Amino acid sequence: MRLWLILFKKEFKESLRNFKWLWIPLVLILLGIMQPVTSYFLPDILESFGDLPEGAILNFPVPTAAQVLAETIGQFNQIGVLIIVLAFMGIITGERNKGTNVMVLVKPVPFSTYITTKWVHMSLLMISAFLLGFLIALYYTFELIGTVPMSHVFKGMLVYCLWLLFITSILLLFSVLFNSTAAVAALTLGTTITLSLLSSLTPKLMAWSPGMLVSHTFRFFETGSAGDGFWLAAIITAVIIFISLVASTYIFKNKEVVSHTT
Amino acid sequence: MKVESFINDLQSVPWSLVAPIIILSFILMVIAFIDCFKHGRTNGPQWVWILVIVFINIAGPIAYFIFGRRND
Helix, strand or coil: CHHHHHHHHHHHHHHHHCCHHHHHHHHHHHHHHHHHHHHHHHHHHHHHHCCCCCCCCCCCCCCCHHHHHHHHHHHHHHHHHHHHHHHHCCCCHHHHHHCCHHHHHCCCCCHHHHHHHHHHHHHHHHHHHHHHHHHHHHHHHHHHCCCCCHHHHHHHHHHHHHHHHHHHHHHHHHHHHCCCHHHHHHHHHHHHHHHHHHHHHCCCCCCCCCCHHHHHHHHHHHHCCCCCCHHHHHHHHHHHHHHHHHHHHHHHHHHHHHHHHC | CHHHHHHHHHHHCCHHHHHHHHHHHHHHHHHHHHHHHHHCCECCCHHHHHHHHHHCCCHHHHHHHHHHECCC
């Protein structure tokens, strides 16, 4: 456990020096402010920029608070995930290509410790950045548009965090598997985008998929209770997270042993 | 008359809502600028990255941290 904490501190320090702990939360806070403000001013913006013919009646339904929160999560899911994946694509691949991981691995460090410290640190940064951004978005939404019961928001956020953990674990798995950072980023983004796209297009067929968690988050914001098949998706996601962590450790172990004995 | 309408436009901007966005993106720019200046090791010429950070709002500093900064 002491070794684990030491390696975790090393990860933490590295990201502090890279300013990752500063700029990633800042960017998500900015995203979190912008979404409620734009939905609040959308009628004004359209009026001043769109050359509407005289007498055209603008009749927008005012979005509800739950819808604005869902839109914010949608933004986070596109831009936020893109930024996080790009920021962490070199988490193992970069160290392996530069050879700096050898300095850690010559010491009697279990491979599982090496992998889990990286995963926990990455997930911690990602979740705290998303939570900060979302809290700010929540404040703006409550001030400008309306309120949603806090219990709904809390449950929805918990479900969304599971989806974030899924993203970090497949990012880790891909970065153990491939030696190019571009491949890692492309595959992780490709998988998450395909999963969420398929889940929104064919929700019946994809009831098991982790991508459904995002729409379950929206459902929680609106009604406060789970949609059909929520537990199936949640349990399968948890299993995938666990399997990909174990698989990352084994693949990493084999790859490193091979590359040092040949 | 033009100046008056300009001032009117300025007053109609909801500053209490917009100010946090401006301040935060400014902080992001300053952090990236200081880091780029002091750290010095970038992919590609440093002065280009400084221009990118200063003139491209929000996306510039992000691009610098992801692609421009060499972390070794």
